[in-house]
Amino acid sequence: EAGVTQFPSHSVIEKGQTVTLRCDPISGHDNLYWYRRVMGKEIKFLLHFVKESKQDESGMPNNRFLAERTGGTYSTLKVQPAELEDSGVYFCASSQTGTSGSYEQYFGPGTRLTVT
């Protein structure tokens, strides 16, 4: 079974440009999460999809970030326009849903975003 995949693995862009990160969850996982780790700091929750709906987007830093999950499969996270403080590693995770709630989250390798 394929794991969570993310593309690209690394992106370098200039301040003011737009970048789109993609995440393909494990097939059949309804829950999809985005997290971010800024240099040396903790990994922070950004948002949570259940299928194509946003369950919780309380961690999104501002309106320059737009996440979508059309069709409830893969998800994209767009940053427009990018700022220097957006640099970091963006992780995606997915999990199943059961009768007792969500199961273990499986993480992708992350996308390292560098804004210069």
Added chain:
Amino acid sequence: GDSVTQMEGPVTLSEEAFLTINCTYTATGYPSLFWYVQYPGEGLQLLLKATKADDKGSNKGFEATYRKETTSFHLEKGSVQVSDSAVYFCALSFGGATNKLIFGTGTLLAVQP
């Protein structure tokens, strides 16, 4: 708010040494606690977890006990190997509809032969 604090790294040990990585948490309720590990070039993997006080999570020789009285979940291993070199993250979650994870800053472990 809810948070996780873990010891800063890097932690450098010789092979077969004893490992402890401290983790404490602040939470308004009774969360589940986790240790995740990130090996070079890979995503985070769940290492072990505990869902209630006094539970011990264990996996691959690693152990951690949920201590409510000290709000701690320290990670231990009796004899580390070079292959244990990785970044270790302590985390908590309250489950529920979102089940989001709240992480610590991560601790880099380097094991030398």
